[in-house]
Amino acid sequence: MTMFPAMSLNQLASDLKAAVLFCTRLPIPHVAAITGADVARAAWAFPVAGAIVGAIAAGVYWLAGVAGLPPWPAAALAVAAMLVVTGCLHEDGLADVADAFGGHTRERRLEIMRDSRIGTYGACALSMSLLLRTAALASIAAPAVVAPVLVAAHMAARAGMPLFMWLVPPARADGLSVGVGPPSPESTMAAMLLGVIALLLGLGPAAGICAIALMAGGLAALAWLCIRQIGGQTGDVLGAVEQFGEIVILLVAAACLNR
Numbered sequence: 001m002t003m004f005p006a007m008s009l010n011q012l013a014s015d016l017k018a019a020v021l022f023c024t025r026l027p028i029p030h031v032a033a034i035t036g037a038d039v040a041r042a043a044w045a046f047p048v049a050g051a052i053v054g055a056i057a058a059g060v061y062w063l064a065g066v067a068g069l070p071p072w073p074a075a076a077l078a079v080a081a082m083l084v085v086t087g088c089l090h091e092d093g094l095a096d097v098a099d100a101f102g103g104h105t106r107e108r109r110l111e112i113m114r115d116s117r118i119g120t121y122g123a124c125a126l127s128m129s130l131l132l133r134t135a136a137l138a139s140i141a142a143p144a145v146v147a148p149v150l151v152a153a154h155m156a157a158r159a160g161m162p163l164f165m166w167l168v169p170p171a172r173a174d175g176l177s178v179g180v181g182p183p184s185p186e187s188t189m190a191a192m193l194l195g196v197i198a199l200l201l202g203l204g205p206a207a208g209i210c211a212i213a214l215m216a217g218g219l220a221a222l223a224w225l226c227i228r229q230i231g232g233q234t235g236d237v238l239g240a241v242e243q244f245g246e247i248v249i250l251l252v253a254a255a256c257l258n259r
Helices: 009-023 036-066 071-086 087-101 106-113 122-142 143-165 176-180 184-205 203-230 235-257
Strands: none
Touching: 009 203, 036 071, 036 143, 036 184, 071 087, 071 122, 071 143, 071 235, 087 106, 087 122, 087 203, 087 235, 106 203, 122 143, 143 184, 143 203, 143 235, 184 203, 203 235
């Protein structure tokens, strides 16, 4: 078994396009609609799509600094750029999961996750996500440090999604998770490898290992909670997985690099 799935250059390009279309709202010209099979095959490239999101947010942060803005407004603009680029896809998942897990039965929880309205738990979770990410970036402050941290955070946070899809069964008989299906072991391991490399390079060995350990423990706890609450994972859960990873990595970076 190879770490990276064997593919041609055309397949490589197709996977990269599918990953960008799935993880962002960036326009990709002359691309046909992607299927669930396309997304599962392209799971290894989720961190690459994350690198694009992180690079755009880092560019916004740098431009805000050039314009003379202090770290807090610059960080808020960088987070806003992430929301625009991704279409709030992962934030929506986080809010739905927070609302749903307050339900009393499995059926009611799954029903809440399909409701487009946001409740109190969802609003609080979303507010905390925005606040923690903005505060972490503002505390790091230096654009030269923020840039690699942002790229690493978005790469590693999306590297956890294929692993979750592979390990945790779908909670429903229909929906995004069933339509996509689990990625291959090779694709899952390739995504994880890209995420680990990004953390070690972007945060440094010590902070990177700390972030990896915290993410591993947190994802294991989230997997247990999802299986207990709804019997598996959904597309909304995958959004929450990304948000959890992003927040953890940015907080670790703020704690370890702001010295």
